[in-house]
Amino acid sequence: MLHLHTLWFIVIAILWVGFFVLEGFDFGVGMLQMLVGRTEPERELVVSTIGPWWDGNEVWLIVAAAGMFAAFPLWYATMFSALYLAFLAVLVALMARGVALEFTTKSDDPAWRRRWRWALMGGSLLIPLLIGIGLGDLLHGLPVNSQHDYSGGLADLVTGYGLWTGTTLVALCLLHGITFIKLRTIGATRAGAQSLARAVGWSAIALVVGFVIWTRTLNGPDVPEPVQILALIAVVAAARLALTDHDGWAFAASGVAIAAVVGSLFIELYPNVMVSSTSGAFSLTVSNAASGGYALKVMTIVTAILFPVVLLYQGWSFHVFRERLTGSPSRPEPGPASAASSVSEA
Amino acid sequence: MNVDLARAQFALTSIYHFLFVPVSIGLAFLVALLHTAWYRTEKPEYERLTRFFGTLLLINVAVGVVTGLVQEFEFGMNWSAYSRFVGDVFGAPLAMEGLAAFFLESTFLGLWLFGWGRLPKRIHLACIWLVSIGTLLSAMFILAANSWMQHPVGYALNSHGQPELNNVLALFTNPTFLWGYVHVVFASLVTGSLVMLAVSAWYLKQQREVAIFSNAARLSVLVLLPAIVLQMFVGNQLGLIETKYQPMKIAAAEAQWKSCQPCSFSAFQIGGGKNDHTPTQLIEIPHLLSILATGSWNGAVEGLEPLQQEYERKYGPGEYVPNVFIQYWSMRVMAYLASVILLFALWGVWLVHKGSLARSKWFVRLGVWAVVTPFLMNTAGWLLTENGRQPWIVQGLMKTANANSPSVTQTDIWISLSVFVVVFLFLGAMDLVLMLRYARKGIGDQEPGDAGAAAVPAMSY
Numbered sequence: 001m002l003h004l005h006t007l008w009f010i011v012i013a014i015l016w017v018g019f020f021v022l023e024g025f026d027f028g029v030g031m032l033q034m035l036v037g038r039t040e041p042e043r044e045l046v047v048s049t050i051g052p053w054w055d056g057n058e059v060w061l062i063v064a065a066a067g068m069f070a071a072f073p074l075w076y077a078t079m080f081s082a083l084y085l086a087f088l089a090v091l092v093a094l095m096a097r098g099v100a101l102e103f104t105t106k107s108d109d110p111a112w113r114r115r116w117r118w119a120l121m122g123g124s125l126l127i128p129l130l131i132g133i134g135l136g137d138l139l140h141g142l143p144v145n146s147q148h149d150y151s152g153g154l155a156d157l158v159t160g161y162g163l164w165t166g167t168t169l170v171a172l173c174l175l176h177g178i179t180f181i182k183l184r185t186i187g188a189t190r191a192g193a194q195s196l197a198r199a200v201g202w203s204a205i206a207l208v209v210g211f212v213i214w215t216r217t218l219n220g221p222d223v224p225e226p227v228q229i230l231a232l233i234a235v236v237a238a239a240r241l242a243l244t245d246h247d248g249w250a251f252a253a254s255g256v257a258i259a260a261v262v263g264s265l266f267i268e269l270y271p272n273v274m275v276s277s278t279s280g281a282f283s284l285t286v287s288n289a290a291s292g293g294y295a296l297k298v299m300t301i302v303t304a305i306l307f308p309v310v311l312l313y314q315g316w317s318f319h320v321f322r323e324r325l326t327g328s329p330s331r332p333e334p335g336p337a338s339a340a341s342s343v344s345e346a
Numbered sequence: 347m348n349v350d351l352a353r354a355q356f357a358l359t360s361i362y363h364f365l366f367v368p369v370s371i372g373l374a375f376l377v378a379l380l381h382t383a384w385y386r387t388e389k390p391e392y393e394r395l396t397r398f399f400g401t402l403l404l405i406n407v408a409v410g411v412v413t414g415l416v417q418e419f420e421f422g423m424n425w426s427a428y429s430r431f432v433g434d435v436f437g438a439p440l441a442m443e444g445l446a447a448f449f450l451e452s453t454f455l456g457l458w459l460f461g462w463g464r465l466p467k468r469i470h471l472a473c474i475w476l477v478s479i480g481t482l483l484s485a486m487f488i489l490a491a492n493s494w495m496q497h498p499v500g501y502a503l504n505s506h507g508q509p510e511l512n513n514v515l516a517l518f519t520n521p522t523f524l525w526g527y528v529h530v531v532f533a534s535l536v537t538g539s540l541v542m543l544a545v546s547a548w549y550l551k552q553q554r555e556v557a558i559f560s561n562a563a564r565l566s567v568l569v570l571l572p573a574i575v576l577q578m579f580v581g582n583q584l585g586l587i588e589t590k591y592q593p594m595k596i597a598a599a600e601a602q603w604k605s606c607q608p609c610s611f612s613a614f615q616i617g618g619g620k621n622d623h624t625p626t627q628l629i630e631i632p633h634l635l636s637i638l639a640t641g642s643w644n645g646a647v648e649g650l651e652p653l654q655q656e657y658e659r660k661y662g663p664g665e666y667v668p669n670v671f672i673q674y675w676s677m678r679v680m681a682y683l684a685s686v687i688l689l690f691a692l693w694g695v696w697l698v699h700k701g702s703l704a705r706s707k708w709f710v711r712l713g714v715w716a717v718v719t720p721f722l723m724n725t726a727g728w729l730l731t732e733n734g735r736q737p738w739i740v741q742g743l744m745k746t747a748n749a750n751s752p753s754v755t756q757t758d759i760w761i762s763l764s765v766f767v768v769v770f771l772f773l774g775a776m777d778l779v780l781m782l783r784y785a786r787k788g789i790g791d792q793e794p795g796d797a798g799a800a801a802v803p804a805m806s807y
Contacts, residue, residue: 052456063444070441073433080422081751102408
């Protein structure tokens with residue numbers, strides 16, 4: 001029978017995968033806004049493609065962290081204190097990005113807008129990069145002592161494998177952002193996104209190939225797991241489809257590519273949750289890092305009830321705003337709706 | 347000392363976070379009321395008010411959410427020993443908060459903001475109510491977690507001496523939680539209505555949009571009065587609970603070093619610092635402390651000195667008295683300001699009754715400035731609660747001094763503390779500038795150009 005701590009490892013993995021699949025295109029849009037949109041109204045349009053959702057997507061990260069705290073307190077404690085400065089930077093990036101998304105359009109001052117656009121871009125780049133480094137480090141191993149405390153310095157956090165993983169995730173977010181913008185817009189904006197697809201697509205393919213090879217050499221045996229083959233197929237498909245008019249399929253493919261790469265990290269990790277490079281005996285595992293049986297049982301029941309409901313209404317919100325957007329800044333909005341669009345540019 | 351720095355950081359980030367939280371909870375509820383009024387009456391002024399205060403809510407939520415992220419990460423970053431020790435119990439309400447509240451709040455806020463003219467009216471209205479429910483649920487779970495630190499229940503110690511959850515319902519029937527949660531909800535309503543009143547009063551003072559903002563001012567006053575009355579009652583009940591489970595907290599709040607029966611309440615005192623056992627207490631009101639702390643005319647209140655001896659017998663040598671100065675004055679800031687706001691709210695309701703609120707020069711003038719008080723009361727309330735628990739991080743189970751992250755260096759904490767100070771000052775300034783600019787800009791007369799790229803649906807895919 002499936003042990004509860006294994007089930008919770010799967011739940012945590014799903015939360016991280018969900019975070020990258022959903023927030024991944026938000027990061028992509030944030031990084032690409034100034035490249036796809038040349039003028040300020042175009043940029044505003046590009047960012048408005050994620051308007052209704054980015055906040056809900058970000059919650060996946062919060063729940064992933066809180067879920068780790070509840071189900072694997074030792075994992076949460078060691079990982080977050082080990083990656084202290086990295087998470088500090090993630091927090092600053094999250095703050096800059098979140099506030100930029102709300103504040104940019106609240107003033108017409110060009111300098112104000114330019115600064116917040118840069119904040120959005122920087123934040124959207126840093127978050128997947130740093131979290132990618134962190135997730136890669138879990139598998140690569142960090143100096144963790146017998147007390148499950150981190151014993152390394154700042155430099156030990158920047159492992160080659162972590163860096164590669166982070167860069168791969170950034171490239172995949174870019175690709176995911178391109179397919180998302182294509183899906184949500186028409187005309188020049190859509191074409192602008194597509195014009196970046198070739199370069200981004202090839203980079204993503206190269207990085208994912210490297211990621212699979214590196215993961216294999218790190219963790220052995222040499223034969224790729226099915227999920228890694230899926231990642232390779234999906235990234236190639238996404239890169240190719242991004243050049244066509246099959247916008248829906250391209251977006252699905254880039255989503256699968258991200259899911260497969262993040263999912264593969266967790267599959268490789270199991271049954272460890274955090275590898276100690278000091279000694280294998282000090283590694284945190286699903287069993288030695290988990291909460292007690294009762295707490296896990298309670299969390300399982302609560303999640304089984306709430307999570308499907310969350311998926312339903314989040315899915316519904318994607319359905320409600322399914323239309324493509326087009327910019328027509330010169331067109332005055334009728335009546336009170338002018339207030340609406342300034343409100344709605346959130 | 348690392349633990350002191352980590353404490354300073356937690357105090358800073360959580361106090362800062364809680365400047366925004368009650369505004370979000372309170373305003374979300376009030377905006378939902380305005381939206382309901384519009385739905386019912388179809389009067390355009392209610393739509394304009396809904397949109398106007400909806401935007402203020404949004405600017406505020408943005409900062410509330412990002413500062414909340416800091417809290418979520420901070421337990422693991424700065425308090426890894428604590429997280430390891432209590433994760434089994436404390437983590438559950440946090441995870442439930444994310445699942446039950448954050449998803450609800452954020453998804454339906456997006457739906458509400460972008461749903462104007464796109465969702466059926468009834469469903470659109472339901473969205474803002476779900477946002478409001480989300481904010482209330484979020485506070486519920488986090489208060490359940492915090493109350494467990496004040497008065498741990500529903501657990502048993504395992505073979506390693508660590509608490510393991512064995513009754514999740516106990517977390518939510520914890521008396522500290524029940525009264526504490528309601529206390530926070532009313533604090534949020536007081537805050538939200540005073541924010542709405544301040545903005546409305548500002549317009550009334552300028553004689554701008556008088557008809558519309560008289561409505562908003564009336565609504566805020568009518569919410570404020572019951573909220574502050576119930577708040578004072580609930581605060582008193584919470585005090586009784588705390589006297590029972592955390593006698594140090596209340597004894598320190600009254601600088602009551604010796605046991606007393608009956609006990610008088612001092613309105614002010616001079617001195618009363620950490621080692622000043624004989625402060626000069628002014629304006630003593632007989633029996634009042636007995637009533638406040640025990641609910642009876644002649645109730646006995648145990649003093650700090652006997653409590654200290656009792657704790658030493660129970661937990662071994664150590665300092666068990668929290669900082670008395672902070673306790674004494676945070677209690678008074680809270681209670682005195684609440685009394686002032688109660689009088690102010692009574693005055694407001696009387697003016698509403700006479701139909702002359704908008705014309706009362708002094709009420710309107712004070713209404714703008716009254717907005718400062720809820721933030722002082724909220725901060726004082728948390729100082730009282732959290733400082734009063736010291737030296738414990740979990741009452742009776744773990745001391746704060748043993749709870750921080752062993753692997754995090756002093757330099758690390760200095761860096762993060764400085765970064766947070768800079769970022770928070772910057773965020774606060776931006777938030778204030780935007781809120782003020784937006785509030786002053788006027789209601790419903792935004793330029794079409796301000797809307798920027800009016801994103802309109804083109805076609806379905």
